[in-house]
Amino acid sequence: MLDVDHVRKDFGSVHAVSDVHFTIDDATTFGLLGPNGAGKTTTMRMILGILIPDGGRVTWNGKTIDDGSRRHFGYLPEERGIYGKMKVREQIAYFGKLHGLRDPNLSKSVDSWIDRLGLSVYAERPCGELSKGNQQKVQVACAAVHEPQLLVLDEPFSGLDPVNADVLLAVLNDLRANGTTLILSSHQMWQLEELCSRFCIIAGGANRVDGTLAELRSAWPTRVVRVAPANDSLRSLLERVEGAKPLMPVDGAIDYQVPANTDFAALLRTLVDAAPVTKFEAIEPSLHEIYLRAIGESAT
Amino acid sequence: MIGDLSTVYVAEIMRRIKSRPFLVGLLVGVFAITVLLKLPTFLVGAINGSKTAILIGEPTLTARAKPLLSDDYKIVGSQSSGPVDDALLKHYHASAAIELNSNAAGLHVTVYAHDPGGVAQGDLRRDLLPLQLELATGRNAAGVSKITRIPVTIQAVASRFASADLASAAKGVAYTLLFFLYLLTILNSQLVMSSVAEEKTSRIAELLIASVNPSALLAGKVLASATLGFLQLAIWIGTAIFLGGGSSTGDAHGGSADQLMSLTNALDVITPGLIAAFLIWFIIGFLQLSTLFAGAASLINRTEDLGSISFPLVMPIVAAFLIAITGLSAPDTPLVVVCSFVPLLAPFVMFVRIAVSNVPLWQIATSLAINLVALYLIAILAGKIYRVGMLLYGRAPSLRQVWSVIVS
Numbered sequence: 191m192l193d194v195d196h197v198r199k200d201f202g203s204v205h206a207v208s209d210v211h212f213t214i215d216d217a218t219t220f221g222l223l224g225p226n227g228a229g230k231t232t233t234m235r236m237i238l239g240i241l242i243p244d245g246g247r248v249t250w251n252g253k254t255i256d257d258g259s260r261r262h263f264g265y266l267p268e269e270r271g272i273y274g275k276m277k278v279r280e281q282i283a284y285f286g287k288l289h290g291l292r293d294p295n296l297s298k299s300v301d302s303w304i305d306r307l308g309l310s311v312y313a314e315r316p317c318g319e320l321s322k323g324n325q326q327k328v329q330v331a332c333a334a335v336h337e338p339q340l341l342v343l344d345e346p347f348s349g350l351d352p353v354n355a356d357v358l359l360a361v362l363n364d365l366r367a368n369g370t371t372l373i374l375s376s377h378q379m380w381q382l383e384e385l386c387s388r389f390c391i392i393a394g395g396a397n398r399v400d401g402t403l404a405e406l407r408s409a410w411p412t413r414v415v416r417v418a419p420a421n422d423s424l425r426s427l428l429e430r431v432e433g434a435k436p437l438m439p440v441d442g443a444i445d446y447q448v449p450a451n452t453d454f455a456a457l458l459r460t461l462v463d464a465a466p467v468t469k470f471e472a473i474e475p476s477l478h479e480i481y482l483r484a485i486g487e488s489a490t
Numbered sequence: 491m492i493g494d495l496s497t498v499y500v501a502e503i504m505r506r507i508k509s510r511p512f513l514v515g516l517l518v519g520v521f522a523i524t525v526l527l528k529l530p531t532f533l534v535g536a537i538n539g540s541k542t543a544i545l546i547g548e549p550t551l552t553a554r555a556k557p558l559l560s561d562d563y564k565i566v567g568s569q570s571s572g573p574v575d576d577a578l579l580k581h582y583h584a585s586a587a588i589e590l591n592s593n594a595a596g597l598h599v600t601v602y603a604h605d606p607g608g609v610a611q612g613d614l615r616r617d618l619l620p621l622q623l624e625l626a627t628g629r630n631a632a633g634v635s636k637i638t639r640i641p642v643t644i645q646a647v648a649s650r651f652a653s654a655d656l657a658s659a660a661k662g663v664a665y666t667l668l669f670f671l672y673l674l675t676i677l678n679s680q681l682v683m684s685s686v687a688e689e690k691t692s693r694i695a696e697l698l699i700a701s702v703n704p705s706a707l708l709a710g711k712v713l714a715s716a717t718l719g720f721l722q723l724a725i726w727i728g729t730a731i732f733l734g735g736g737s738s739t740g741d742a743h744g745g746s747a748d749q750l751m752s753l754t755n756a757l758d759v760i761t762p763g764l765i766a767a768f769l770i771w772f773i774i775g776f777l778q779l780s781t782l783f784a785g786a787a788s789l790i791n792r793t794e795d796l797g798s799i800s801f802p803l804v805m806p807i808v809a810a811f812l813i814a815i816t817g818l819s820a821p822d823t824p825l826v827v828v829c830s831f832v833p834l835l836a837p838f839v840m841f842v843r844i845a846v847s848n849v850p851l852w853q854i855a856t857s858l859a860i861n862l863v864a865l866y867l868i869a870i871l872a873g874k875i876y877r878v879g880m881l882l883y884g885r886a887p888s889l890r891q892v893w894s895v896i897v898s
Contacts, residue, residue, distance in 0.1 A: 238700045240881065257494075257703050265701070271694030276505070287497045288701040332697065 191215055191251060192237065192340060192371060198245035199232050206232040208395040211246070214388065216339075219362070219372040221386035221477075223379075225485050229395040230375050231268060234342050237373065238265050250340065261290050264338035268345045268375075272325050274318025278309055281317055282331045289336035303331040306361060322349050330358060334365060341365060342373045347381055359385065379478040389477070391484040398484040403477060410475045410483075413450050417461060418443040418469035427464055431457065443469060494702040498710025499717075502685065506718055511684060515677040519726050522673070527733045541608070542566045544582045546574065547590035554621055555590055558635075562613045563588070574602040588614070597622045657846070661818050663760055664845035666730070667768050668818075670723055671838060672811045675776055678719045679783040679807075680800065682711055686787035686876070687796055695788075695880040704877040709869075712780045719776060767844045774861050775837025778868050779807060782834075785872030788879030810838035821847035831857045833864030 192214040199207040207229040214220045224230045235241040237248050239255040250259045273281055282300045291299060304313050307327040312320055317328055326349050334341055346362075347355050362385060366372055376382050382389070383403065390400035399406055412433075417424050420442050428434055428446045437445035448457075454472045461467050475483075506512050543559070545552035545568040552568045559565060567582040574587045579602075586603035597618060601609050620634040627634070689695045698707055786799050813835060817826040821843045830840040830853070840857050843849045 235700075235881070240696070240699050260700070263700070265697060267693075267696045267700070269693040269696065271689075271692050271697055273505070273694060274692065284497075284501050285697070285701060287501075288494060288698070290493065329697070 192373075193249045193252075194233065194237060194246075195249070196246035197233065197236050197243040197248060199229075199236060199241060200244050205395055207236070207243075209246075210390075210392055210395070210397055212388075212390045212397070212400050214371055214373065216371055217366055217369045218388065219366055219374060219386045221382040221389040222373055222375045222392070223382070223389060223481055224375075224392040224398075228393045228485075230392065231344060232395075233392070234265075234344060234373065234375065237340075238263055238342060262336075262339040264289075264333040264336065264341040266329055266333040266341075266343040266346055268348075270326060270329055270349075272317045272329060275316050277314055277316055278320070278328055279304065279313045281328060282335050285332035286335040289338070291336050299335050299337070300331075303335050307331055307357065323351060323354050326350055327354065327358075330361070334361070334370075337365070337368065338370060340371045340373070344375045345377070346374065347376055347378050355381070379476070379481060383477045391481055393485045399480065406477075406480050407474050408450075410480060411450050412447050413452065413454075413475070414473040415446045415448050415452075415454070415457070416440070416443050416469065416471040416473060417446075417467060419466075420444045421465065423465045424461055424467065427461055494706040495710045495713070498702065498707055499714045502711050502714035503717060506681065506685065506714065507721075509681075511681055512718060515681070516722050516725060519673055519677075519722060520729050523726055523729050524733060526669075527730060541586070542582075542584045543586040543588050544568055544578070544584045545588050545590065546571065548592075551590045551592060551621075554624070555588075555618060558617045558621055559588070559614075562610070562617055576604075579604065592625055596625055660846050663764070664818055664842050665815075667764075667845070668811070668814050668838060668842055670726060671768070671772055671775065671841065672807065673726075674719045674723055674772070675779055675807055676804065677722070678715045678776065679780045679803075681718075682715045682780040683783040683787040683796060683800055684793070685711055685715075686784045686880075687790055687793050690788055690880055691791065691793055699877070699880055704880070705873050708781070708784055708873055708876050711784060712777060715780050716773065716776050719772075723772075764845055767841055770858075771837040771841040774858075774865060775810075775834075778834055778837070778861070778865050779803070781865075781868050781872045785875040785879070788876045806834040807838075810835040814838040814842040817842040818846055821849075827853075831860055833861050833868075836861050 194210060194212050196209050196211045197207055198205075198209060210229060210233050212220070222230050222233065232241065236243050237255070239248075239257075239260045248255050253259065273284075276284070279300060282303060283296060286296045286299060304310055307330065309324065309327055309331070312324060317325055320328065330343075330346065333343070343362075346358060350358060359381065362372060362374075372385075374382060374386060386403075388400070388402050389406060391398045399409065401409075414437065415428065415434075417428065420439055425436075425444055428444065428448075429436075431446070431448050431452060433449040435447045437447055439445060458467070458470050461470065541563050543563040543565055545555060545559075545565055547555075547568075547570065549568070549570055552570075556565050556568070563586075566584050572578065574589065579585070579587060585605065586601055586609060589600040589602070591598045591600075599614060599618065601614070603609050620632075620638060623634040623638070624630060689698060783800065783803055786803060787796065790796060790799055810829070813826060813829045816823070817830075817839055820826060826839060826843065829835045830843050830849075832839075836857050840849070840854065844854065
């Protein structure tokens with residue numbers, strides 16, 4: 191289990207991270223979200239032991255991060271780097287060795303990752319000759335070749351086409367199924383929503399909200415009710431709900447924002463009693479909305 | 491830590507040994523050694539070859555002058571008289587004609603040459619002095635030559651070397667090794683710097699630092715560089731021995747015993763102690779400088795900035811080289827003695843002092859201790875700069891920021 195316990199990191203007069211805290215269970219996928227400059231990369235660097243926190247601490251299975259635990263971590267930084275002249279196989283093997291893999295396991299693992307990521311054709315070519323997307327896959331292989339216990343991926347999907355994004359998605363799900371704990375940072379919310387079981391949204395170097403998607407949604411103060419057909423009798427009934435606000439109509443339906451604690455069953459009965467209802471939907475907030483609200487709050 | 495270090499070390503060697511800068515450096519070194527060793531012989535040969543002359547004058551006079559001039563001229567013919575012109579010189583393939591006349595006032599010499607500037611009057615006066623005295627006194631030239639040659643014996647007092655020849659050979663050896671030290675340090679420190687800068691600018695540094703301890707990464711790089719430095723050194727010394735051995739054999743056949751004597755003297759002064767001193771100071775100096783270069787390289791964001799950041803670091807190497815050159819002739823002057831204790835300078839200067847003079851043991855021990863402590867401090871300093879510098883992108887950090895990293 192990873193425990194990020196109220197960490198703080200300053201660079202001179204710049205407070206990069208002031209108070210970030212969360213815990214991540216083994217073999218789960220965790221989404222670390224936040225706008226640019228929120229402190230995500232600094233937090234990730236502290237998790238990986240690249241930076242030492244000025245306050246608080248990071249522990250892995252109860253122990254402070256050291257070279258021993260780092261050996262079992264993998265990292266895909268946001269800024270991609272690669273040895274352009276080194277061949278694909280050599281590069282993946284080099285990072286495997288740096289994480290303690292030795293033959294025959296090393297060769298097996300390198301071959302397996304080359305195969306999994308569809309890099310067989312390029313295995314003996316210098317990395318610099320590959321397309322950006324394939325270089326990205328080489329870097330994923332470098333980060334995961336040693337089947338890490340914790341894999342931190344900063345914007346792993348950027349630069350990948352939809353097909354390769356699906357390949358990566360499958361690979362990450364496999365890793366998690368095999369026991370790897372994943373920390374992901376991405377601005378592509380739909381992918382995170384699909385992959386992650388827990389989230390932490392940070393802004394200004396501190397936690398804004400954290401929890402499972404269900405927990406985040408339950409804390410959301412409103413819901414959107416979508417009702418069809420769009421007629422005046424249904425609209426007037428929705429207007430009577432306390433705290434309701436009309437939203438832009440969509441495709442012949444009426445959207446109203448209502449408080450989260452609204453009794454939706456009672457509301458549906460009222461509507462059905464008054465007029466024919468072809469559609470009734472209480473829409474949960476998306477991760478994107480939760481994110482925008484969280485960082486909006488931080489800005490105020 | 492050791493496992494990481496060895497992985498980085500092997501990978502760095504494999505990557506660098508195939509790199510163009512390393513191969514170019516190696517070949518430039520081989521070329522420079524070849525030129526340094528062969529050029530003087532070639533130039534002397536070319537100059538001597540160009541100093542061919544014919545003698546003109548009475549046969550008895552020219553016959554006596556011929557052996558006296560043989561050190562400076564190759565006499566390719568002689569004739570008793572005749573006009574000297576271009577056709578005559580070309581006929582004998584000579585560059586000059588030396589006309590000898592004698593009268594009551596003594597010998598008179600006239601030289602006709604294609605290149606009058608190349609005629610050294612002093613050489614001619616010295617060479618022909620015995621003949622002049624023979625004509626004036628009636629003693630034969632051989633006898634005169636014998637009495638004009640004053641034997642000079644140099645006795646060593648409290649010197650490391652039993653003779654002037656050995657002392658001279660020691661200077662030659664020290665100069666050669668100093669040159670190797672300078673070349674290796676400059677080349678390899680720059681290579682370490684390029685390697686660090688490449689990893690920083692290609693953004694692979696963060697991935698590496700996340701995988702291995704930055705100290706192991708830095709140490710692996712520097713040690714790999716030192717190993718390649720030794721490899722270069724071995725190849726260069728092998729080249730020097732091969733070329734030196736070849737020329738000595740040739741000279742011996744040519745009858746130049748002096749050259750053979752010089753080589754023998756050089757071999758006499760290359761003692762195990764001198765080799766050990768060279769290796770120890772090479773390692774200390776190389777590690778001090780390349781570690782510093784690596785730390786500095788981590789601060790740049792573009793490889794184009796390498797030149798500006800390496801310039802102030804190259805200065806101590808150049809200064810050390812120049813002071814060490816001074817130390818070859820004056821190893822005990824205050825400046826040289828003081829500099830033989832100063833970190834970054836000592837590896838060059840103390841080595842030269844050890845090679846050409848009797849350095850008290852306490853001075854060697856003190857300098858070693860100071861420089862080992864300095865190496866330790868440089869490693870800590872460079873490690874701190876490297877650890878933070880490799881993650882700094884955007885604007886180059888100010889001196890104040892660097893200082894705050896150092897003291898943190």
